[in-house]
Amino acid sequence: MNISRKLTTCAIACCIAAVTFGAKLSKSVPKGWGENFAAAQEEAKKDGKLMLLAFSGSDWCGWCVKMEKEIYSNKAFIKKAKQKFVLVMIDSPRNESILSKLAQKQNPDLVKKYGIRGYPSTVIARADGEEVKRFGGYQRGGIDAFLEKLDAVAAEAGVKAADNAKNDATKK
Secondary structure, three states, rough: OOHHHHHHHHHHHHHHHHHHHHHHHOOOOOOOOOOHHHHHHHHHHHOOOOOEEEEEOOOOOOHHHHHHHHOOOOOOHHHOOOOOEEEEEOOOOOHHHHHHHHHHHHHHHHHHOOOOOOOOOEEEEEOOOOOEEEEEOOOOOOOHHHHHHHHHHHHHHOOHHHHHHHHHHHHO
């Protein structure tokens, strides 16, 4: 009985590990990000935000991997950026099987639409898709420096943090 219980526990642990690690390997979108451009447009329009489109080559571009690890996957970055931006990962991996069917269809069109020629590239766009600003390459200086750049773009575009916009509307 004791051996049976140990084997069952081991089998369950292996299944959990396989599902967890398998999901990580097949996922090309960091937690806290979306990949559906049309849904992002709707959210940006509804919430008065800009879209932050991160163009990446997750399985071949070293600088993209570094950017995702150091900035895009950081919980503090995601929390702060989501106040003014809808986050959308547009991945262009060599192994397209890691993408959802939606991403396999939409991402090449978005790369073409925005004229992406180098990776990583970050495009800030309005809800209608109009490009506001572009940052090419890996963003040196870390999270705070990148957030300062993004804040400046949002301010220039007239976008306030979601919490501030709600507070301003309540005061009127």
